[in-house]
Amino acid sequence: MSVTEGRPVRALTLHQPWAHAIAHLGKDVENRTRRTNFRDGLVLVHAGARVDHDALRDLPADVAAAMTSSAVVAVTRITDAHPDCGGRCSTWAQPGAWHWQLAGTVALTAPVPAPGAQGLWIPDDGLRRRVARALPAHAADRLGPLLASDLFPSPERTGRL
Numbered sequence: 001m002s003v004t005e006g007r008p009v010r011a012l013t014l015h016q017p018w019a020h021a022i023a024h025l026g027k028d029v030e031n032r033t034r035r036t037n038f039r040d041g042l043v044l045v046h047a048g049a050r051v052d053h054d055a056l057r058d059l060p061a062d063v064a065a066a067m068t069s070s071a072v073v074a075v076t077r078i079t080d081a082h083p084d085c086g087g088r089c090s091t092w093a094q095p096g097a098w099h100w101q102l103a104g105t106v107a108l109t110a111p112v113p114a115p116g117a118q119g120l121w122i123p124d125d126g127l128r129r130r131v132a133r134a135l136p137a138h139a140a141d142r143l144g145p146l147l148a149s150d151l152f153p154s155p156e157r158t159g160r161l
């Protein structure tokens with residue numbers, strides 16, 4: 001049996017500083033060119049290897065210098081995806097984009113190194129376990145206990161933890 005037989009978990013690779021903004025600055029909308037139907041599980045927020053240098057210039061130099069790349073930095077949930085709402089859903093919403101609303105975001109206690117991929121990708125069991133170990137103590141309060149447990153599969157469910 002595999003961990004991935006539980007509720008689906010996905011990962012999303014973003015250029016820095018956007019992964020950092022979700023993890024630490026309260027960014028609660030991801031602006032995308034298309035909608036998603038993924039709304040019933042956790043999303044690992046992955047900082048890709050590439051950097052958005054224009055956006056990085058808006059941040060303090062020490063914050064920019066400390067920014068992690070090629071690692072999972074947070075866990076969140078996508079709770080809605082809607083076309084441009086005129087910015088009503090969040091100050092982070094951009095005109096002309098699909099707004100993927102994020103909720104319950106928790107920053108990891110330490111970044112978990114991993115290569116990225118395009119779009120919403122499926123993290124393997126090993127990565128899920130490493131991310132689970134890096135969740136802060138309050139993760140279940142933020143994400144919901146059932147959702148948080150998707151990263152903490154019981155030995156009975158997986159047979160090999």
Ligand SMILES: [Zn+2]
Pocket residue numbers: 082083084085086087088089090093099
């Ligand atoms: Zn919106």
